[in-house]
Amino acid sequence: MQIQDLPYPDPGVPDARSGPRFLWWLFRNQLGGQLKSLAWGLLHFASVSALPFCVGLAIQAVVDRSGTRLALAGGVMVLCCAGNAIGDTFLHRAAVTNWITAAARVQQLLARKTALLGSALTRRVAAGEVVAVSTGDVEKIGWFVEAVSRFTAAALTIVLVCVALVVYEPALGVVVVLGLPVLALAVLPLLPRATRRADVQREKAGRATELASDTVAGLRVLRGIGGEELFLDRYRGASQDVRHAAVRSARMWSLISAIQVLLPGLLLIAVVWHGVHLAREGRIGVGELVTVYSSVMILTYPLRHFEEIAMAYSFSRPSAKRAARVLALERATDTAGSRAAEVPAGDLYDPTTGLLAPAGRFTAVVCGDPDEAGRLAERLGGHPSEQGASALLGGVPLDELPLNSARTAVLVQDKDPVLLSGTLRELLDVPASGAVAAEDALAAAQCDDVLTALAQGSLGADDAMDARITERGRSLSGGQRQRLALARSLITDPEALVLDEPTSAVDSHTEARIAHGVRTLRAGRTTVVFTSSPLLLDRADRIVFLHDGAVSAVGTHRELLHTEPRYRAVVTRETDEETTTHRDGTPAGNQPAKTLGKSLDKNAGKTLDDDALADDDVLHRLEEIEETA
Incomplete structure (x- = not known):
């Protein structure tokens, strides 16, 4: 495999049962590259290790005054240098x-798993862990996989040199053979402690990174409440914890490195001391002593790879464990599907709760439990839980469709959608039916002021579509990010569109216009909106109220305000006292009007994200809703 051939046509199916198994799977899947690295490593280490023998032969040739052997030693040395x-x-x-x-x-495996699980991934694994695996952990895993072949070449070279020394000069070769295993294995007792300290350092670094990311993401809010210094002090404390952990880890690895230097030095002293005695007794020549001495010195180079492989494994093992944990996640259903790759049409139905969204209608869903709403939205998107049944579109279970067909049929926009960095044109360049133009989607989502802000804030962009959006849209307000995400979803024009609280960060007047725009643009298409906003609910064709995980009531907004106290309590934010008073006999015709007015006041009190102010038709619509109720 060459770098220019990347990405892989098929990265394969990983063995994600454990971290070590995953590392072994990676090694086996690039065996050709590992063998190539091993061959070049053997040539390199063997050439380096052969130099002392050449030097010894040359010195002995000078002592014996043999020009032929000196020339031969020089020629062999040239070959060794070239091989090196x-x-x-x-x-x-x-x-x-x-x-x-x-x-x-x-x-590639992580990207494939992310695409496979979709939004369900971050519900099962922290988003920070996914980011850590796909960045720093990937490098550590790659380091260990490539270091294995170099370590193997170094180990084989050491064995060959020991055998050559025993054959060349048995008296000194035996000392080297007995000493080298001690050098190689002396650091093993220290590795578990070094690994634990490295794990603590990575854990603390991860916490500091997460705290920094959260602080940057919420910087606007922190400035509003004066909390910058508080979070800055927290980050300082976390940073100091990382520094102390890094120092403790570095001390242990420094000790291991020192041992790797000290023990070869002691072995070298022992070889020289013993060799000098043998030379004085006439049992070995000067060239033989120099050869053994030089060989021991040279062997410290391949011996360093024992330390490297130990460090690489200690750092890559927890990284591989995290990667395997992410890669082991599976959808509750088969992604290949048991039906043909077709996009069904018809009613959207969830058998777990009994929710029915008629085809071509605008259905609003009110749920008192946000967690239950999130799980329902996930099921409607074709991601059923282990216990829940799959949603049906046109009577066809979504989990029986191929994943691509299911996602083409139903699109779910999460409560907190993500905007990727790049131009607005790139943001809106998503798989779509082609029936909805970008201009129409932006207009329906009330993005005029967003386009103006992007054009003014981006240098050299005459067209707002070419304006750049920063990472996660942090240069935009919450309402602006939410409206751009809504426009992106509208462009796709799926058979069924599921929106989870799409207007929670905009003011009530803009929200009313968005409700009108979405209803108009999605006319004749199935749209499901999870919301408790009266402005959106009043625009819906049909409202489904969920209580305790099941459909409790179905009707229009005004009907449910009058007939369903629990619905009214959720939508109007009634207190328990007000709900009890109404149940005890307060006239039904008066209470909803009062609470509706209260809910409108609360909606009007939302945080304004510098969105467009209300115009006359919106104000008239608000007054009409309150008077009718």
């Missing part, structure tokens, strides 16, 4: 290729 240069160059290329391809495979 070539092996090192191509070993580096092969190692980097293995690193990048392993990381790319993991990223």
Whole structure:
């Protein structure tokens, strides 16, 4: 596999049963690259390790005054230098290729899993963990996968050198053979502690990063309430915790590195001391002593790869464990589907709650439990839970459709949609039917002031569509982000569109215009909106009220205000005392008007995101709603 061939046509099915199994699976799936790296590593390490023998032969040739052997030693040294240069160059290329391809495979697997699970992913795994796996963890996993072949080449070279020393000079070779295993294994008792300290450091760093991300995301709110210093102090404390943990981890790895330097030095002293005695006794020559001495010095180079593989594994093991945990997540249903790849049409029905959204109608859903609303929206999008049954569109279970067909049929916009960085044109470039133009979707979502703000805030962008949106739309207000996300959903023009609180961050006047725009643009298409806003509810063709996980009442907004106290309590935010008073005999005709007026006042008191002010027709509509109730 070459880097230019990335991405993989098919990254494969990972073994996600555990972190080590996942690492082994990655190694096996790039075996060709690993063997190539091993071959170049053997050439490199063998060439480096052969140099002491060449030096020893040359010195002994000078002592014996043999020009032929001196020339032969020089020729062999030239070959070793050439092998060292070539092996090192191509070993580096092969190692980097293995690193990048392993990381790319993991990223492709994560991207595929994210696309497969959709919004259900962040409900089962923290979004910060997904980000950590797809960034820093990917690099650590790639590091270990590529380091395995270099470590194997270094270990094989050490074995070959030990055998050569025993054959070349048994008296000193035995000392080296006995000492090298001690050097290689001496740090093993320290590795568990070093790994634990590294894990603590990563955990604290993750917490600090999460705190920083939350602070940046909520900077506007923090400035509004004067909470910058409080969160800054929290981040300072978290940063200091990371620093202390990093120092503790560095101390342990420094100790391991020091041992890797100290023990080879002690072995070298032992070899020289013993070799000098043998030379004084005439049992070995000067060239043989230099050869063994140089070999021990050279062996410290491949021995460093024992430390590297230990560090790589200790850092990659928790990373691989996190990656395997994400990759092991599965949808509750088969993504291939048991039906043909077709987009059904008809009523949208949830058998778990009994919710029915008639085809081509604007249905509003009121649910007193936000968590239950989120689970219902997930089921309507074709992601049933382990216990819940799949939603049906036109009588066809969505989980029996191929995933792409199910997503084409039903689109769910989450309560907190994400805006990706890039231009507005790129943001709105989504798979769509082509029946809804971007201008119409932006107009229905009341994005005129958003376009103006983007054009003014983006240098060199004459067209607002070419204006750049910052990461997660942080340069925009909450209402502006929400309206752009709504426009993006409207452009797709799915058979059924499910919106979860699409106007919770806009003022009531803009909300009324959005309700009118969405109803007009989606005429003849199935639209389901989860909301408790009277302005949206009054525009709906049909309202379904859910209580205790089941449909409790169905009707229009005005009908349910008069006939369903629990619905009225949710929509108008009645207190328990007001609800009890009404049940005890307050005339039904008076109470809804009072509470509706109260709810309108509360909607009018929403945080204004510099949205457009009300015009005459909106004010007239608000007055008409209150008078009718």
